Amino acid sequence: MPKDKSTSVMESSGLRFQVVEEERRSSSRSRIQSDVPTFLDEVYHAKQVAETYGEFIAKTILAFFYSFGFKLVICCVAILAISLIAMVIPDEIKFIVSLAIKQFPFFVPFKFERMKEKGSSKTSTPHSKVQHTSKQPVKGKSSLPPLNKKTGPTAPSTIQTSESNSHILTSTQVTSYLKSHPKFLESFVVTHISNETLSEWMRMRNSSNNSKMISRNKPSQALEVMKDSSRQVVADFMAILGNFGNFKDLLQNICSKISEAINADDFLVFDVDSLSKTISVRFDGALKTYDFGYKSVPAALAAESLKVLTIPQDKLMFYADLPKLAKNFKELSSVMCCPLLGGNDQMDAVVQFHRHKHKSQFGTAEQETLEKYLSWAKMLISFFQTNHDLSVQRKLNEFLLEVTNLIFNDVTSMEAIIKQIMKNAQELVSADRASLFLVDYQSDELYARLFDGGHDNETSPSEIRFPMTCGIAGRVARTGETQNIKNVYNHQHFNSEVDKRTGYVTRNLLCMPIMNKNKIIGVVEMINKLPENEQGFTKEDETAFKLFSVFCGLALHHARLYDRLYKSEHKLKVALEVLSYHGVASDHDVKCLVNTFYSMKPNNGVYTIADYKFDPWNFSEEFKPLYVLFMFHDICSFERFDIETLARFTLTVKKNYRIVPYHNWQHGFSVAHTVYCILKTNPGIFSELEIIAMFVACLCHDLDHRGFTNQFMQKTATPLAAIYSTSIMENHHFNQTITILQHEGHNIFQNLDLAEYKKVLHYVRKAIIATDLAEYFKNKGKLMTIMENEKVDLTNELHREYVKCLAMTASDLNNNFKPWETLMSTVDLVFEEFYKQGDKEKILGDTPISMMDRDFAHELPANQVGFVSGICVPCAELLSKFLPGAKVMHETAQDNLKKWKTVMHDREKSCTLKLEVEQRKKFERELTNTDLEELPKPEFKLNDDEN
Numbered sequence: 047m048p049k050d051k052s053t054s055v056m057e058s059s060g061l062r063f064q065v066v067e068e069e070r071r072s073s074s075r076s077r078i079q080s081d082v083p084t085f086l087d088e089v090y091h092a093k094q095v096a097e098t099y100g101e102f103i104a105k106t107i108l109a110f111f112y113s114f115g116f117k118l119v120i121c122c123v124a125i126l127a128i129s130l131i132a133m134v135i136p137d138e139i140k141f142i143v144s145l146a147i148k149q150f151p152f153f154v155p156f157k158f159e160r161m162k163e164k165g166s167s168k169t170s171t172p173h174s175k176v177q178h179t180s181k182q183p184v185k186g187k188s189s190l191p192p193l194n195k196k197t198g199p200t201a202p203s204t205i206q207t208s209e210s211n212s213h214i215l216t217s218t219q220v221t222s223y224l225k226s227h228p229k230f231l232e233s234f235v236v237t238h239i240s241n242e243t244l245s246e247w248m249r250m251r252n253s254s255n256n257s258k259m260i261s262r263n264k265p266s267q268a269l270e271v272m273k274d275s276s277r278q279v280v281a282d283f284m285a286i287l288g289n290f291g292n293f294k295d296l297l298q299n300i301c302s303k304i305s306e307a308i309n310a311d312d313f314l315v316f317d318v319d320s321l322s323k324t325i326s327v328r329f330d331g332a333l334k335t336y337d338f339g340y341k342s343v344p345a346a347l348a349a350e351s352l353k354v355l356t357i358p359q360d361k362l363m364f365y366a367d368l369p370k371l372a373k374n375f376k377e378l379s380s381v382m383c384c385p386l387l388g389g390n391d392q393m394d395a396v397v398q399f400h401r402h403k404h405k406s407q408f409g410t411a412e413q414e415t416l417e418k419y420l421s422w423a424k425m426l427i428s429f430f431q432t433n434h435d436l437s438v439q440r441k442l443n444e445f446l447l448e449v450t451n452l453i454f455n456d457v458t459s460m461e462a463i464i465k466q467i468m469k470n471a472q473e474l475v476s477a478d479r480a481s482l483f484l485v486d487y488q489s490d491e492l493y494a495r496l497f498d499g500g501h502d503n504e505t506s507p508s509e510i511r512f513p514m515t516c517g518i519a520g521r522v523a524r525t526g527e528t529q530n531i532k533n534v535y536n537h538q539h540f541n542s543e544v545d546k547r548t549g550y551v552t553r554n555l556l557c558m559p560i561m562n563k564n565k566i567i568g569v570v571e572m573i574n575k576l577p578e579n580e581q582g583f584t585k586e587d588e589t590a591f592k593l594f595s596v597f598c599g600l601a602l603h604h605a606r607l608y609d610r611l612y613k614s615e616h617k618l619k620v621a622l623e624v625l626s627y628h629g630v631a632s633d634h635d636v637k638c639l640v641n642t643f644y645s646m647k648p649n650n651g652v653y654t655i656a657d658y659k660f661d662p663w664n665f666s667e668e669f670k671p672l673y674v675l676f677m678f679h680d681i682c683s684f685e686r687f688d689i690e691t692l693a694r695f696t697l698t699v700k701k702n703y704r705i706v707p708y709h710n711w712q713h714g715f716s717v718a719h720t721v722y723c724i725l726k727t728n729p730g731i732f733s734e735l736e737i738i739a740m741f742v743a744c745l746c747h748d749l750d751h752r753g754f755t756n757q758f759m760q761k762t763a764t765p766l767a768a769i770y771s772t773s774i775m776e777n778h779h780f781n782q783t784i785t786i787l788q789h790e791g792h793n794i795f796q797n798l799d800l801a802e803y804k805k806v807l808h809y810v811r812k813a814i815i816a817t818d819l820a821e822y823f824k825n826k827g828k829l830m831t832i833m834e835n836e837k838v839d840l841t842n843e844l845h846r847e848y849v850k851c852l853a854m855t856a857s858d859l860n861n862n863f864k865p866w867e868t869l870m871s872t873v874d875l876v877f878e879e880f881y882k883q884g885d886k887e888k889i890l891g892d893t894p895i896s897m898m899d900r901d902f903a904h905e906l907p908a909n910q911v912g913f914v915s916g917i918c919v920p921c922a923e924l925l926s927k928f929l930p931g932a933k934v935m936h937e938t939a940q941d942n943l944k945k946w947k948t949v950m951h952d953r954e955k956s957c958t959l960k961l962e963v964e965q966r967k968k969f970e971r972e973l974t975n976t977d978l979e980e981l982p983k984p985e986f987k988l989n990d991d992e993n
Contacts, residue, residue: 246411293394296430297386301397304419308382308412310399314371316345318385318393325349325396329371333581342367345398348383352393354416356408357381372400380407384416388427442590445474450597461495463605467570467598474594475556475587477572482560483519484568484602490514492523492569510544517541519569522557526566528592529557532582556583558591562599570598630789631697639693643675655719656680656726658934661868662716670715671696674745677722681737686797695792699746702782706753707879708872718744720860724853727931731840732850735802739809740850742783742794744857747814749782751775753879754886756818762890773818780814809850816851817858819917825851826924838928849928856925856935862918863935866945877906907950914943 224231235244297315305313316325325346326335336343339350342365348355359379362368369375379401386395401408468480483492493511514520518529518539534540534552545552553574560568572591575583655673662670674696675689703711721744725737732740752759756774760767770777784807787793795803815821829848832838838845856863861872881903884894896902897909922936 246409293430293434296427297395300386300419300423300426304397304416304423305399307415307419308399308408309401309405310382311402311405312373312400314345314398314400316349316396316398318349318395320393327371334370336367340367341365343371344368344381344383345396348385348398349393349396352385352387354413354420355383356413357383358407359403371398374402377402379403379405382408382412382416384420386420386427387424389431394427438586438590442474442593445470446594446597460602460605460609463601464495467601471570471572471591471594471598474590475572475583476576477556477583478574478576479550480573481571482568483523483571485514485523485566486511492519510547512541512543517544518555518557519571522559522569523566526559526561528559528588529555530583530588531555531557553578554582556587556591558588558595560595560598560602562603567599567602570595629698629701630792631694631701635697636690636694639671639675639697640690642672643689643693646672646676656723658720658723658863658938659865659868660719660723661864661871662719663712663868663871670711671700674715674718677718678741681722681725681741682734687794688797691791691796692794695786695794696745698786698789698792699749702749702786704751704753706751707882708875709748709751709753709879714745714748716860717747717857720744720857720863721853724857724929724932728929731929732846735806736809736846736850739806740813740854743810743813743854746783746786746810747776747779747817747854747858749779749786751779754883756820758883758887761892773815773821776815776818776821780811783810783814812847813850813854816854819855821851822855822917822921825855826921829924840928849925852921852925853929853932856921856932859918859921862914862942863922863938865938866942869942873906873910877903904953907946907953911943911946911950914939914946919943 301313301315304310314327314329316327318325323338324335325338325343326333327345328334336346338346340346344355344357344365357365357380362375362378362381368381372378381401382399384397384399385393386397388394399408464482468482471477471480481494483494486493491511491513493509495509512520514523518531518534518537518541520541521527521539522529531537531540532554534555535542540552550573555574556572558570559566560570570591572583572587575581575587655677665673671693675692678687678692699714700711703709703714718741721740725732725740752775754775756776759774766774766778787795795806798806816825825848829838829852832845832848838849840846840849861869861876864872877897880898881900884898884900887894887898893899896905919936919939922932922939926933926936
């Protein structure tokens with residue numbers, strides 16, 4: 047019958063699809079339905095099974111047969127065997143065999159296309175009214191219907207029907223018939239097609255239409271289509287975005303939305319531990335934990351593969367632990383599992399969805415919906431984690447700043463620091479208790495003075511000590527490795543001795559080392575994570591405390607230094623107390639001095655010392671403190687100064703000068719006398735506070751002088767040089783002055799108000815620092831600059847300050863402004879001190895300057911000429927311009943300079959004569975030791991007359 051008239055043939059022969067459908071339902075073994083989608087689904091399922099199990103077996107069997115030459119006979123036998131066993135074997139095996147036949151096309155003696163062209167027909171098997179055929183496959187390729195990855199195989203191109211007279215119906219004929227009979231198609235679909243199948247058809251059609259629209263529309267239109275398909279997903283997740291508090295709440299909300307979208311009945315959320323590679327869930331009050339890839343739990347397999355896993359009803363029985371994770375396991379129709387990924391594709395949870403039998407099993411549609419939601423879930427989880435990390439970091443920074451202020455601003459003792467650290471550690475990781483063990487490397491022990499972490503209502507032992515080889519804390523102290531333990535009593539290194547001694551039960555703990563300079567100085571244990579239902583401390587706790595431990599190390603190091611300073615301070619106080627007892631004037635000496643002062647009368651000639659030519663070195667020692675009181679009384683009033691306090695201060699200053707050749711108490715007295723003369727001869731220039739400050743500064747300007755210069759102190763790295771960077775000895779002299787003033791009964795400025803007290807101490811300091819010759823050159827340069835630009839105004843406080851400093855330098859050099867006889871009595875003392883420093887420099891391997899080298903003592907006059915002409919005379923000359931009363935100092939210095947020059951010339955002549963004498967003596971010694979015969983004999987020539 048011509049195939050272009052297939053419709054008339056179907057009508058005339060009474061062939062209707064209704065009849066075919068009745069025959070299909072009447073056949074108990076036929077699984078091929080007339081609704082093409084259902085048929086394709088079954089074929090697709092059978093193809094999956096065939097590709098997995100059957101293809102290899104079928105190829106092997108038929109390859110064996112192929113090795114024989116009786117193709118036709120074997121083909122007939124194979125077809126007959128297939129027809130006979132079709133009654134009892136499953137559809138999957140049928141498809142395996144048919145697949146095998148299609149893989150070897152030489153078994154088919156003729157093609158269906160050839161049959162159709164010849165008009166012949168082939169009878170179908172008794173048990174199958176409709177079967178699909180295909181064209182002869184290309185060599186090396188499968189002849190199965192083409193496969194759509196999402197919907198399964200496409201419809202067969204040819205449908206073969208069988209009645210008494212067989213007819214071949216192509217897909218074109220069936221399509222033409224359905225188009226011309228739409229009412230028949232509508233009636234058939236309404237009567238025989240299920241709602242789920244219709245929904246699947248609509249989904250396939252929409253998917254196909256969307257793909258076509260995206261491919262042919264403009265990019266903006268394609269984007270709109272994509273937006274429309276994801277609009278509901280976005281709406282669902284936007285609702286979640288503002289309704290979660292913590293991460294668990296977020297996961298619960300996400301899973302709820304996905305469950306609604308895929309029409310699941312319930313679900314379970316498994317927590318993931320990436321380090322141990324386990325998943326855990328709390329079900330029926332019990333915590334259940336499984337390893338990745340555990341075959342009895344679908345969620346464990348999904349965690350291992352990181353893929354969506356769907357389990358149909360007939361496979362549920364193969365998962366032994368699944369009944370333990372479902373309340374109504376017998377009612378389950380299917381299970382779908384998927385991992386939830388966050389930032390950096392890190393798995394944060396695994397979800398297991400359940401669907402019960404009153405609904406169909408999870409299929410391709412649900413999986414596609416799930417994948418859409420998972421993409422958005424990943425974005426939401428990443429957003430939450432980023433926001434959470436920033437929030438945690440911000441809180442941690444605020445916490446650390448607060449802790450730093452508490453630790454470093456309120457340091458009182460090591461115990462206070464330890465208590466503060468434990469308190470902050472508890473707050474940081476939400477621990478019930480915390481303990482800090484310090485390392486004692488001398489005994490190889492750990493010890494703790496406070497254990498209960500600041501619980502005021504509990505007591506702890508005064509100290510707990512145990513070896514570093516014991517317990518978890520000991521292990522951390524030895525290895526430096528962090529220990530985060532969920533159940534401590536199951537840990538082999540847990541030392542329960544501490545629990546026994548304290549009566550406290552430890553469940554879990556986080557133990558971390560505290561480092562300082564790459565050395566473990568302590569170990570902190572955070573005990574029992576709060577609340578009690580928590581499983582233990584988290585990785586976030588470890589990270590936060592690792593940063594906190596850096597501050598703990600600094601705090602402990604700081605506290606130890608504070609302890610040392612605290613002890614050193616008290617040792618120093620004890621030492622000062624002892625020294626004060628021996629370095630402070632006795633009450634008896636003070637009373638004697640005061641009584642002597644009051645017994646002296648002005649007409650006894652005591653005031654004759656107001657003279658620049660006064661010789662303080664040839665003056666009785668016992669009268670010097672008395673003359674200090676008279677000079678103080680002469681330039682100041684005793685109305686504001688207590689005479690007894692002044693006497694005690696003066697005697698104590700005398701006792702605190704060291705016994706050195708020149709810079710001793712005599713020198714201090716002579717400098718005070720010189721400034722007294724300057725103040726007396728230039729009245730009305732300086733204020734009362736300035737006068738007091740200058741006199742006291744001169745009296746104390748060389749307190750505790752060691753007989754060495756600043757350069758020597760700095761070169762030899764003495765402790766004083768470590769304290770002061772410039773004007774080393776001068777700063778030390780001022781601090782010694784303050785120390786004496788702070789002694790009880792020594793503060794001569796006690797009757798001044800606060801402003802005057804501060805001002806007078808400032809004046810004293812500036813005056814003492816001015817005795818450093820390095821400062822003299824600075825002050826002189828500033829004065830010279832002022833003189834060049836303007837006139838020096840002594841009413842100007844700054845100008846007057848420079849003049850005071852100049853007066854202090856002149857007073858310190860006072861021996862050069864004394865008469866020649868007085869000067870010569872001090873020169874030997876000055877140079878004896880210089881030579882001692884030079885001797886010490888030689889011992890240290892240095893070469894001293896000639897002024898301090900006793901081997902160059904003959905150069906003393908020349909050194910003095912240079913010193914007086916370069917420093918003393920210019921200083922006195924400049925001072926006399928501002929303080930005319932000091933002009934005598936300049937004149938005396940000039941006279942002394944002339945005499946030094948004379949001495950220098952005489953010494954040079956003397957040295958020359960001495961050298962000549964020494965050379966002559968040397969020559970005579972050499973001549974005496976020489977044999978006269980060896981000397982050349984002179985030649986004499988006689989005259990003729992003499993002959």
